[in-house]
Amino acid sequence: MYSFEPTEEQKIIVDAAKKLALKEFRSRMRDADEAGEPAPEWTRAGWELGMLPANIPEEYGGFGEHSSLTGVLAAEELAWGDLSATLALAAPNLVALPILLCGTEEQKKAMLPLFCTEDYVHGSAALMEPQFGFDPFTLKTSATRKGGDYVLDGIKCNVPFAAESDWMLVYAACEGKSEAFLMPKGTAGLTVGGREQNMGLRALPLYAVELKECRIPASQRLGGEAGCDFSLLLNASRVALSAMGVGVARAAYEFALDHAKNRKAFGEAIGQRQSIAFTLADIITDIEAARLLVWEAAWTLDQKRDATREAYLAWNFTSDTALTAADRAVQILGGYGYIRDYPVELWLRNARALGIIEGIAIV
Amino acid sequence: MISFEKSKMIAEQMQYAETVAREKIRSQARYYDDHEHELPWEFARFIWDEGRMTLDCLRPWAEVPEEEFMLQIVTTEMISWGDLGFFMCLPWPALGGNAIMVSGTEEQKALVRDKFRGDKPTWCCMALTESHCGSDSSAIRTRAVQDGDSWVLNGEKLFVTSAQKAMIESEGYMVVWATIDPSAGRAGMKPFLIPAKTPGVKLTKLENKLGLRASDTAVVILEDCRLPLENMLGSHSTKGFKGAMATFDKARPAAAANGVGVARATLDFLKEQLELNGIKIRYGVSRNLMSSIEREIVDMEAQLRAAWLLVLKAAWLVDQKKPNTLESSMSKAKAGDIATKITQKGIELMGSLGYSRQLLLEKWARDAKVTDLFEGTGQINRLIIARRILGFSSKQLK
Numbered sequence: 192m193y194s195f196e197p198t199e200e201q202k203i204i205v206d207a208a209k210k211l212a213l214k215e216f217r218s219r220m221r222d223a224d225e226a227g228e229p230a231p232e233w234t235r236a237g238w239e240l241g242m243l244p245a246n247i248p249e250e251y252g253g254f255g256e257h258s259s260l261t262g263v264l265a266a267e268e269l270a271w272g273d274l275s276a277t278l279a280l281a282a283p284n285l286v287a288l289p290i291l292l293c294g295t296e297e298q299k300k301a302m303l304p305l306f307c308t309e310d311y312v313h314g315s316a317a318l319m320e321p322q323f324g325f326d327p328f329t330l331k332t333s334a335t336r337k338g339g340d341y342v343l344d345g346i347k348c349n350v351p352f353a354a355e356s357d358w359m360l361v362y363a364a365c366e367g368k369s370e371a372f373l374m375p376k377g378t379a380g381l382t383v384g385g386r387e388q389n390m391g392l393r394a395l396p397l398y399a400v401e402l403k404e405c406r407i408p409a410s411q412r413l414g415g416e417a418g419c420d421f422s423l424l425l426n427a428s429r430v431a432l433s434a435m436g437v438g439v440a441r442a443a444y445e446f447a448l449d450h451a452k453n454r455k456a457f458g459e460a461i462g463q464r465q466s467i468a469f470t471l472a473d474i475i476t477d478i479e480a481a482r483l484l485v486w487e488a489a490w491t492l493d494q495k496r497d498a499t500r501e502a503y504l505a506w507n508f509t510s511d512t513a514l515t516a517a518d519r520a521v522q523i524l525g526g527y528g529y530i531r532d533y534p535v536e537l538w539l540r541n542a543r544a545l546g547i548i549e550g551i552a553i554v
Numbered sequence: 555m556i557s558f559e560k561s562k563m564i565a566e567q568m569q570y571a572e573t574v575a576r577e578k579i580r581s582q583a584r585y586y587d588d589h590e591h592e593l594p595w596e597f598a599r600f601i602w603d604e605g606r607m608t609l610d611c612l613r614p615w616a617e618v619p620e621e622e623f624m625l626q627i628v629t630t631e632m633i634s635w636g637d638l639g640f641f642m643c644l645p646w647p648a649l650g651g652n653a654i655m656v657s658g659t660e661e662q663k664a665l666v667r668d669k670f671r672g673d674k675p676t677w678c679c680m681a682l683t684e685s686h687c688g689s690d691s692s693a694i695r696t697r698a699v700q701d702g703d704s705w706v707l708n709g710e711k712l713f714v715t716s717a718q719k720a721m722i723e724s725e726g727y728m729v730v731w732a733t734i735d736p737s738a739g740r741a742g743m744k745p746f747l748i749p750a751k752t753p754g755v756k757l758t759k760l761e762n763k764l765g766l767r768a769s770d771t772a773v774v775i776l777e778d779c780r781l782p783l784e785n786m787l788g789s790h791s792t793k794g795f796k797g798a799m800a801t802f803d804k805a806r807p808a809a810a811a812n813g814v815g816v817a818r819a820t821l822d823f824l825k826e827q828l829e830l831n832g833i834k835i836r837y838g839v840s841r842n843l844m845s846s847i848e849r850e851i852v853d854m855e856a857q858l859r860a861a862w863l864l865v866l867k868a869a870w871l872v873d874q875k876k877p878n879t880l881e882s883s884m885s886k887a888k889a890g891d892i893a894t895k896i897t898q899k900g901i902e903l904m905g906s907l908g909y910s911r912q913l914l915l916e917k918w919a920r921d922a923k924v925t926d927l928f929e930g931t932g933q934i935n936r937l938i939i940a941r942r943i944l945g946f947s948s949k950q951l952k
Contacts, residue, residue: 192561193624195867201556260556326840425838452944463951468940469933475943476884480860483867487558487859494559503837504856546841 195483201261207240208265212272220273223394224537227386229279230394237269237280238311243287251299252307257291259427259489262554263434267482270438274541275394277435281552282351283314286358288427288553289371293419297410302358302373315356316371317347317400318428318550327362327369327425327549332402334363334372334412341365341372341412343380343405349548353383353398360413361402362421362550369421371413380405391540397551424553426502427492431554433485433502436509436545437478440516443538444474447520450527467523474516481509510546517542564621564628570606571629575636580914583637586768587917591760593723594768595675598645602675607633607644623804623872627811627865634815635822638921639768641812642715646670649929650678650720650729653801657745657787665747666727677719677726680801681711681774688713689934691731692740696776698732698786705746705786707732707754707779715928717757717772725750729787730776745787754779765920799879805929806882807868813893813925814862816918820900821854823915827904850903854896861889880942887935890926897922 197205215237219230242265247253269277287306290298306312320331332345343363353359361372374381384399413419448471451462461467488501517539521528528535560568578597586594601607607629619625633641647654647670654666669676687693696709709732720726728748735742748755759773825835828847835851836844844852864885871878897919901908908915926932941951 192557192559192621193564193866193870194555194557195870196556198555324840324842326843328839422838448943460946460950462940462944463946465937465940465951468944468946468951469936471943472887472936472939476864476888476939477860479867479881479884480864480888483863484856484860486556487863490556490558500837504852504859507841507852508856508860 195486197264201264204240204242204245204261205264205268208242208268209271211237211240212269212276216269216272216276220276220394220537221531221534223273223275225393225531227393229275229396233273233276233279234311237276242281243283244307246288247291247303247307251291252304257288259430259492259554260486263430263485263489266431266434266552266554267438267441267485270435271442272438273394274435274439274544275392277438278351278392278395278552280311281431281554282356283312284553285316285351285551286314286356286360286373289316289360289413289419289424290373292423292427293371293414295415298373298413298415305358313352313356315350315352315359316362316550316553317350317353317359318362319349319548320346321348321399328421330362330364330369332361332363334365334370336365336409337406339409340406341409343372343374343402343407345402347400347402348387348397349551350383350398350400351551352396353400355396359400361405363402365412365418368418370418371421371424372407373411373413374405374407378405378407390543391537392544392548393540422497422499423492425549426488426498428550428553429502429506430485430488430492430498431552432545432549433481433488433505433509434554435552436513436542437482437485439538439542439545440474440478440481440509440513443513443517443520443535443542444471444478446533446535446538447471447474447523450524461523470519470523474512474519477508477512478516481505481512484508506546506549510542513542513545514539561621563619564624567606567625568628568632571632572635574601574607575632579633579636579640583639583768583914583917584911586637586639587765588767590762590767591718591770592768593719593770594640594643597640598643598675602645607646621873623807624866624869627807627869630808630811631815631818631862631865634812635819636815637768638812638816638918638924639766641815642766642769643719645675645677645719645724647678648680648716649801649805650680650727652804653680653729653745654678654727654747654787656800656804658747659784659788661784662747662787669726672725674724676724677716678729679714679716679720679726680729680731681714681717682731683713684710685712689931692743694731694733694743695736696730696732697736698734698744698746700734700783701780703783705781705783707746707748707776707781709776711774711776713761714772714774716770717774718760718770721748721750721755721774722757728755728774730774732776746781747785747787748779748781752779752781764923765917766924802929803878803882804872806886806935807865807872807878809925809929810861810865810868810882810885810889813889813922814858814865816922816925817854817858817861817889817893817896820897820915820918820922821851821858823913824851824900824903847903850899854892854899857892858896861885861892864888880939883930883935883938883942886930887932887939890932890935893922893925894919 244253491498868881
C-alpha cells in the first residue's frame with residue numbers, strides 16, 4: 192500500500208541528521224569552503240551517529256542492515272547542512288557499501304570491520320575520468336588480467352580523499368564491462384596528483400589520480416571472479432546524490448523564502464510580489480516532487496528490484512531542481528546573492544556539481 | 555513505512571480501468587471529438603451496469619475502503635489515459651458529489667446516494683463560476699432569497715461541466731453556489747442542491763470548446779428557481795466558502811490526475827513509435843551521449859513521474875484524513891503544467907503526423923490544456939502555494 196510516512200526509527204535518524212547538519216555542518220560551511228578543507232568536526236561528530244555501521248550486519252562488525260531509504264532520508268538532511276560535509280562524512284561508504292552489496296564473503300569479512308571502528312576512517316572511490324562525454328559504462332581506465340593479478344591503467348579525476356585513504360575502489364573497464372577493484376594505498380604505479388581546484392565542493396578534498404600498470408591480486412576485484420553488479424552501484428550512487436540534491440535545493444529555497452518575507456521594496460515585502468512568490472512556489476513544488484522521486488528510487492533499490500530507470504529519472508530531476516533552486520535563490524537575493532557574506536552563491540556552486548560528478552557518494 | 559507498492563485493491567482497479575480504457579474508450583475517442591456534445595451513452599450504460607467506477611461517496615453498502623480516495627484517483631488517471639472527454643462522461647458524482655459529501659447533511663447525502671443506485675446512468679454537476687468571476691468565486695452574484703418555506707434563486711452560471719448530463723440527460727443534481735447576503739462576501743456563500751426537472755432552471759448554451767468535446771459545458775440560468783429550505787447543503791451554520799474550498803482539496807488532485815493521464819497517453823504513444831522506428835531509450839547513459847529525442851523523452855518521463863507522485867501524496871493525505879491544501883495545489887500546478895507541455899511536445903516530436911487528426915496526439919494536446927485551467931488555473935494554484943509557504947494572507951499577496 193502506498194505510504195509516505197517514514198518509520199519511527201527513520202524519524203529518529205532524520206532528527207539526529209538534522210541536528211548535526213545545523214550544529215556542525217551549516218555553522219562551519221563558509222569557513223571550510225574558504226579554507227578548502229573539511230572541518231574536523233564534520234567527520235568527528237558525524238561519525239558518532241554511526242550511520243555506516245548501522246548499514247552493516249553484526250557478523251561484519253556493524254549493528255544493522257542496509258537501507259537505501261533510510262540513507263536518503265538522512266542524506267537530504269545532511270546535505271541541507273552542507274554538501275561538502277555530507278560527502279566527506281559519507282566517503283567511507285564509497286568502499287564499504289559496494290563491498291556489502293557486491294563483495295565476496297571473504298571481502299566482506301576482511302574489509303567491512305575496518306569501517307566499523309570508533310573513529311572515522313577515510314575511504315575513496317575513483318569513477319570519473321577527465322574527458323568529454325564521460326560515460327560510466329564505457330570507462331577508458333582498463334583492468335587486464337595477467338596471471339593471478341589485474342593490471343590497471345588510466346587517469347581518474349574527482350577522487351575524494353585519494354591521498355588520505357588506505358583503500359580506494361577503482362572502477363575500470365574489464366572484459367567489456369565496468370568493474371571495481373580494491374586498491375590499497377601505496378600500490379606501485381598509483382600516483383595521487385595535487386588537490387583539484389573546482390568551482391564548488393571546495394571543502395571536499397578531490398584529487399586527480401593516475402594509474403600506471405597498477406598490479407593488484409585478482410582476489411581484490413569486487414565480487415571476485417563473478418565481478419560486481421555495476422548498475423546497482425551506479426544506481427545507488429545516483430540515488431544518494433539525488434537525495435543530497437534535494438537537501439541543497441531546500442537549503443537555498445528556505446533561505447530565499449526567508450529573504451522574500453523580510454526584504455522590503457516599494458513599501459512591502461518582495462515576497463508580496465507574484466514574480467517572487469510564484470518563483471518560490473515553483474521551487475517548493477519541484478523540491479517536493481524531487482524528494483518523492485528519490486524515495487521511490489531508494490525504495491525500489493531496497494526491494495532488490497532493478498532501479499535503473501527510477502534512479503536515472505531521480506538523478507536528472509533532482510540535479511536540475513537543485514541547480515534551479517540555487518540559481519533562483521541567488522536571483523531573489525539580488526546583489527546579496529552574489530556576495531560571499533551570504534550562503535546562496537556557495538549553494539549555487541555546489542549544486543552545479545550534481546548531475547555532472549558521480550560516483551562520489553553512495554548510501 | 556514509506557512504500558510505493560500498490561495494494562491489491564488499487565492494482566486490480568487500475569488493471570480493470572486500463573481494460574475499459576483500451577476496449578471501450580480509445581477507439582471511440584475520435585468520433586466523440588468530432589461529434590461535439592454527443593453523449594457516449596453506450597459507454598455510460600456500460601460503466602453504470604458494471605458499477606466499479608461509481609466510486610467516492612457511493613459506497614454505503616460496502617465497507618469504505620481505507621484507500622477510498624486513492625481508488626478514485628488511480629481510476630481517474632487511467633480513464634483519462636483512455637480519453638479525457640470520456641472521463642468527463644463517467645456517470646459518477648464528480649465535483650457536485652464531492653461538494654455534497656463535504657457540505658451536506660446525512661439526509662442530503664442519502665438522497666444523492668439513492669440517485670446513484672438507480673437503474674439509469676446519472677450525473678451530478680456543480681455551478682460556481684459566473685460571467686464576471688471565475689477564480690475569485692466569492693464575488694458571485696447569484697442570489698438566494700428566503701421566501702416563506704422555500705429558497706428562491708436567481709442568476710446566471712457559466713462553465714457548468716456536465717449540466718446537460720445531470721439535468722437533461724438524466725435525473726441528477728446540480729450543486730449551485732449562491733449568496734444569501736451579498737454584503738457578507740464569503741460568509742454569504744452557500745451551496746444549494748437542485749434536482750433535475752426543477753422549474754426555473756434553464757440551460758441556454760452549450761459551449762464549443764478547444765478540447766474535451768465529448769463533455770458538455772453549459773450556461774445555466776436560474777429564474778425564480780424555488781427550492782425547499784432543506785435543499786441548502788448543510789445548514790446555516792456550516793461554512794459556505796470554506797466548503798467550496800474544501801471541495802477543491804479533492805478536486806485538485808483529481809484534475810491533476812486527469813492531466814497526468816493524458817500526458818502518459820502521449821508519452822506511451824511516443825515511446826511505442828520510437829521503438830517501431832528502432833530508437834531505444836538508454837536509461838543510465840551519460841546525457842552527453844543521448845540523442846536529443848532521448849533527452850526529451852527522459853525529461854518528460856521525469857516530469858510526468860514527478861507530477862504523479864505529487865498526486866499520489868496529495869491523495870494519500872486525503873485517505874489519512876490529514877490536511878492537503880498545499881499538496882493538492884502543488885499536484886495541480888505541476889500536472890497542469892507538464893500535461894500541457896508533454897502533449898505539445900508529442901505533436902512536435904511526431905511532426906506532421908502529430909498535427910494530423912489521424913492520430914490522437916493533437917486531440918490530447920487540446921484536451922490536456924483544460925487541466926491547467928479547471929479546478930483553479932495554474933496561476934491560482936501557485937498563488938495558494940505561495941501564500942501558504944510565505945505565510946501571507948490573500949490581502950498581502952494578491
